[in-house]
Amino acid sequence: DSGVTQTPKHLITATGQRVTLRCSPRSGDLSVYWYQQSLDQGLQFLIQYYNGEERAKGNILERFSAQQFPDLHSELNLSSLELGDSALYFCASSWGQGGDQPQHFGDGTRLSIL
């Protein structure tokens, strides 16, 4: 058990809809990362937050947004969903920034767009 909790585990919705994925980092971790895993693209970094502030952005679509709350949990919002958004979405956390601090991954949310 990595200590990172993601909910829900599975999400099935339709095109055009909006969903929110939730992540609770390990106790004491200040950084939260979101990754998307698909068969063709593999694991792709989306966005990182550190102690409530956006830290780095990757290949995140404009239809997607995220935030980290004062209690350090994070939410990834996906809107105007398309079939191609079907993927596994992982959240990871680490204590701080830089150094050899490992990123600990949750078990992901599987998003299926019908």
Place this chain on the structure above:
Amino acid sequence: QQQVKQSPQSLIVQKGGISIINCAYENTAFDYFPWYQQFPGKGPALLIAIRPDVSEKKEGRFTISFNKSAKQFSLHIMDSQPGDSATYFCAARGQGGSEKLVFGKGTKLTVNP
């Protein structure tokens, strides 16, 4: 643009054999190279990691070999066991405050009993 290239895509090894997975990168700004292990239905879990100033790091049956001049690194699993059957990802992290990980596409390892 794939910044970390991983091979092979799949690997079948007999129990007790050595599993070798290779990765190559292009960006010399990468300063940290972790390997992750992922079982079906689970998230990636950190296995072992290395910095480019070290040529080899060993933890139990798992060894990373790093060749900075060739910009290549590899994972060796000695005495492979059926429980090692999983997908393995190499990754690289940029320096200068960028903590995002760039992953290889993964290698599905099957260890036959």
